[in-house]
Amino acid sequence: MSNGLAFSGSLGFLSLGEIVQIIGNNGGTGVLRIMSKYAPSPGMIYMAKGDPVDAVNGDLTGLEALFSLFGWTEGEFSFSQEPVEHENVINKNRMELILDGSRMVDDGKIPVLGPVSYKEDSGGASGDRALPLIKGPFVDYMYVVDEEEFYEGDEIVIEGNYGNWMWVVLEGIVEISKQTDAGSLKILRLSDGAYVGSISSFLTESSVRRTTAKAMSRVQLGMLDSHLLANEYAAMSQELREVVKSLDKRLNQVTDNLARIYAEKDKADRFLRDKRPVIEQGQNEQRVFTITRGKAAIGRKTEEGLVPLIELSKGDFFGHIPFLKMGHEPHAASVFASADLKISPLDVSDLVAEYEGLPNSFRHIIENLATCISVTTMIACENHKNLHLAKTSKVQ
Secondary structure, three states: OOOEEEEEEEOOOOOHHHHHHHHHHOOOOEEEEEEOOOOOOOEEEEEEOOEEEEEEEOOEEHHHHHHHHHHOOOOEEEEEEOOOOOOOOOOOOHHHHHHHHHHHHHOOOOOOOOOOOOOOOOOOOOOOOOOOEEOOOOOOHHHEEEEEEEOOOOEEEOOOOEOOOOEEEEEOOEEEEEEEOOEEEEEEEEOOOOEEOOHHHHOOOOOEOOOEEEEOOOEEEEEEOHHHHHHHHHOOOHHHHHHHHHHHHHHHHHHHHHHHHHOOOOOHHHHOOOEEEEEOOOOOOOOEEEEEEOOEEEEEEEOOEEEEEEEEOOOOEEEOOOOOOOOOOOOOOEEEEEOOOEEEEEOHHHHHHHHHOOOHHHHHHHHHHHHHHHHHHHHHHHHHHHHHHHHHHHHO
């Protein structure tokens, strides 16, 4: 990657969230500069391989500075490709950062920079929100063996049915939903470059669909070469294969727990029964472990209590893997272990090196999986908060 200006433009044409997503989808490394006539100096976001690692806005640094820049809706931006030496102090998934920043502006928690300033709104509920929209990088057509077209309202995948294929969205918007005891729950939407279907669809002969995917517009999908993906998966080390399988399990479980919370069947007490904390949320833990015996649970601590996310067993991993920003441990969730837990350490450097050597499309599938885990976790926490507020208001 050569140094120099990669692209620039107006914040009136592209929002900060859109700019970060473009850089992220292209794996850009460099400095994003945000300029406004209402600020004495530019804001800086340092990007490494598509992810924000640090930011500066006046006296603010890190995550606080990054979020503050979402309030800059007028001005210019430029992104230059250059080496970034900043330490990674922002450990959230890119999509979660974009959604959090945008919503904090909408809720009045981040002031909009301009001729008029706005105070934080101390009011109540903010009402229904738009569903998160996940996009991916440019499509590698080498993996596309067929194209299919769907029209608005068509069900592409039906929860409970069997299917052994994955698609990539070439054009259009696909909505993901899940049936719960309280009715259908709309979770998120997928657009160009994102993937429909799970990794397990090409690893087992009879994969059950865990959610429903519906076309929200005219949708063009590219069916992926399952044979090629299966061969690439088989060529991985056993350690990386287990990590990928465990990731797929995480998405299924966090989606199931979201459905329980939505249906007001949150069982946090039972979730932690006979378990003790082994990694605290926010802890500076750089190691990764594989479970060889016993069980572990992942939960996010919030002001409204613990949000149950997933339960892990033999073969699953926990800890910090640098290329996976999925909104879980150690930065955004805690790990709780059963008394009989036995673990084995994984070599993080070997995992990172092998991951970086994977074909682009398989890396993109893994990144998409991590993003979906992060966003679904964020939605689970929001639903948990809303449930808590609703119960509190009834008591009052």
